[in-house]
Amino acid sequence: MAATLELAERSPSDDSLPTTPVHEGRPAPASAARRRARRAASLVVCLGMWQLAVHWRLTLGIVTFANVPAPSDVVPALWALLHSPKLPMHLFASLLRVLIGFCAAAVVGVGLGLAIGRYRMLEDTLLPPLEILRPIPAVAWIPLAILMFPSSELSMMFITFIGALFPILLNTVHGVEAVDPRLVATARSLGTRGLSLYTEIILPGAAPAIFTGLSIGMGTAWFCLVTAEMIAGQYGIGYFTWESYTLQNYADIVVGMMLIGALGMGSSMLIKRLGTALTPWYRLRETHR
Template sequence: MSAMLDLTGRQRPVATDSAQKDSATVRGAPTRRYTRRVAAILLFVALWQAAVHIHLSLGFVTFANVPSPADAIPALWTLLHSPKLPMHLAASITRVLAGFCAAAVVGLGLGLAIVRYALLEDLLMPPLEMLRPIPAVAWIPLAILMFPSSEISMMFVTFIGALFPILLNTIHGVEAVDQRLIATARGLGTNSLSLYTEVILPGAAPSIFTGLSIGMGTAWFCLVTAEMIAGQYGIGYYTWESYTLQNYADIVVGMALIGVLGMGSSMLIKRMGAALTPWYRRNGARR
């Protein structure tokens, strides 16, 4: 860094050519990564198209009867002009948001309480750990019996799917907060509420947002499972209905929509987390 005089006569640093090049490199890195990611998706689609075209068979898997991306394009165009598309999207998004928001509230609240009180940890964690490995599809018959409305039962399945990633990441995030920060805050006379809002939650926020992002993806996964059995509208119902009607290209369209919606909602939560935790940065810049 060199220096020059400003209008007040004081010296101010001036970036050298090397520093300017580094800055330009950092600015260009996101563009390169975005280009690589788009290229990776295009390459995947091209390989898929080629495998279907040559009827690739590896013995344990064959692409002879799999719809190709070229077959899915007309099906996607038809769905985009279908009057049922808004109803499918509205039904799925409403179910996911309801289940996810409930899971976020319960998961965050339980996670903070379990770390704070050993009695709650002893009473709640054993049954929660027993429930956690149960797959979403196993909850569907019980949810139908528990709730009089099929809509509520599907929301419950998405709630179950999103709950455990949020809960466990909240617990791990709070436990990972530096104890020296907590001891220092208590030594300065910080009350319990301020300790949580100003020390513990900011320290655990990166892990919490990771759990929220994973929980959103799991909620979409569980919703599709629920809609295949108990739904009348929704992307999962559309995908399963396409299979029963042997509209195989529509299956690909439904899967693609689920992937786009799940990826987009998870990315939105990650961006929100990055915006709300400006003090947190990963160690080392990746290019």
């Protein structure tokens, strides 16, 4: 109590107080610029090493770069694809499949995760079969997807759904279980019950973990896209990549891989930014490295 009174009696002009505001979790502009420069430099170095490895036909035991396309081969192929009239159709087909599969996985994963995380009976009855299904790779679902759905489009959306579901589900469960029980007990003592308990306590407390799961799930959905578009189809970035392999257009394979990686990274970052904006009560404190 005495320490509290002592702090309250200090004047704002006390020399012990900081004279400049401190923005926790926000690096200074110069520091942010240096980080961006380091990241750009790392990409340039990786591309340079890739070019040199192909140029010198580097062989590292069981790994060889003798037949790998170099960046100097990939850039013209990327330029050609960017000017191809099929690119918008490829992008639209892939974006639609990933978006529908991801949205369905988000609804099911978050809904089940909120229920399983709160009720032990549901955890005991629903989580074991889900845990058995979780390690099954997406490619193993292709035969069943073809048998279960009347169209190839629905089958491809199902594969992306399966890929995104489990990261979202498990992160939601862990987020709900990590909510401080004292918050729940306090809310109940104040009369909060039922749906209000979820919307006012459980969901805000688990929201950071949920958005982490959504971000990972979006990346996994793109990861499963090539597998999904192996089923059938005439358009899609995954289909373009697989077709390039069958036609031995090796530079186009790398182009398709780069597009999937860029789209997956961009969409995951978008969800992460959205989660940061929607959870102002939660900020990760960055440490200086």
